[in-house]
Amino acid sequence: MPPPDGPRPEVVGPESGPAPPFPLRLNGKVIKGFGRGSSELGIPTANIPISGLSVGGHEDVESGVYYGWAGLSASKATSSPASEYTLMSPDVFSSLQKSLPTSGGKEGGEEGEGKVYPMVMSIGWNPFYKNSVRSVEVHLMHGLSHQFYESHMNLVVLGFIRPEYDYVSKESLVEDIRTDIDVAGRSLCREKYREYAGEGYLREFGGRSEVGS
Ligand SMILES: Cc1cc2nc3c(=O)[nH]c(=O)nc-3n(C[C@H](O)[C@H](O)[C@H](O)COP(=O)(O)O)c2cc1C
Numbered sequence: 030m031p032p033p034d035g036p037r038p039e040v041v042g043p044e045s046g047p048a049p050p051f052p053l054r055l056n057g058k059v060i061k062g063f064g065r066g067s068s069e070l071g072i073p074t075a076n077i078p079i080s081g082l083s084v085g086g087h088e089d090v091e092s093g094v095y096y097g098w099a100g101l102s103a104s105k106a107t108s109s110p111a112s113e114y115t116l117m118s119p120d121v122f123s124s125l126q127k128s129l130p131t132s133g134g135k136e137g138g139e140e141g142e143g144k145v146y147p148m149v150m151s152i153g154w155n156p157f158y159k160n161s162v163r164s165v166e167v168h169l170m171h172g173l174s175h176q177f178y179e180s181h182m183n184l185v186v187l188g189f190i191r192p193e194y195d196y197v198s199k200e201s202l203v204e205d206i207r208t209d210i211d212v213a214g215r216s217l218c219r220e221k222y223r224e225y226a227g228e229g230y231l232r233e234f235g236g237r238s239e240v241g242s
């Protein structure tokens with residue numbers, strides 16, 4: 030299905046906070062995808078095994094684009110200096126920074142506590158690439174540009190942005206993903222959404238079994 034014509038909403042999800050089925054919580058170990066995110070699209074996406082969806086009983090979740098917060102295990106998250114990497118528009122980036130004084134990539138205080146990042150996520154078959162497997166891919170919107178395969182990623186998903194579409198060109202896919210990133214940034218700035226960045230689930234790594242590994 031091609032994307033619909035016309036302007037897209039700037040923010041998604043009710044002001045009063047995530048509405049059911051959100052928040053969804055899932056986790057898994059970062060694995061290799063098809064290697065297209067960074068090289069072809071300029072948008073890296075960290076894949077977790079599809080079995081990560083079954084952790085919270087979310088196997089039947091609709092394919093599409095979602096937003097929320099990601100916690101990454103500390104050992105790998107701190108293995109290189111933090112960068113100011115972001116694909117957010119400058120105004121969205123500065124609003125998110127203001128609403129989170131310690132920045133999206135919050136420093137964990139203790140060993141194993143990890144860091145928390147704003148994220149946008151695609152679940153599905155990537156119709157543009159006609160994948161034969163369903164994938165869960167997460168783009169961390171600020172703070173990281175080095176590789177962190179094998180890290181454990183915890184996700185709190187707060188809203189649904191749009192279904193997956195097929196596109197006439199790579200450029201139009203990239204343009205829509207960049208819009209998703211800004212929609213996610215604006216949506217996460219809101220009080221009832223940013224408070225989830227403090228959830229303990231995002232920073233719990235000790236003893237969590239590696240799903241699908
Ligand atoms: C926010 C976001 C939205 C996406 N939306 C679509 C989409 O509508 N259609 C599609 O075919 N792929 C979509 N993708 C997936 C990209 O095509 C995918 O990230 C790319 O193929 C890289 O895959 P790889 O990481 O497995 O190499 C989206 C990815 C992200 C991060």
Ligand SMILES: Nc1ncnc2c1ncn2[C@@H]1O[C@H](COP(=O)(O)OP(=O)(O)O)[C@@H](O)[C@H]1O
Nearest residue numbers: 062063064066067073074075169173174176177
């Ligand atoms: N901001 C980021 N968001 C997601 N992944 C990132 C980011 N910065 C670096 N990475 C790294 O890049 C990898 C994804 O790159 P990508 O080219 O999409 O390859 P693949 O999908 O084959 O794993 C992630 O697994 C992670 O290790």
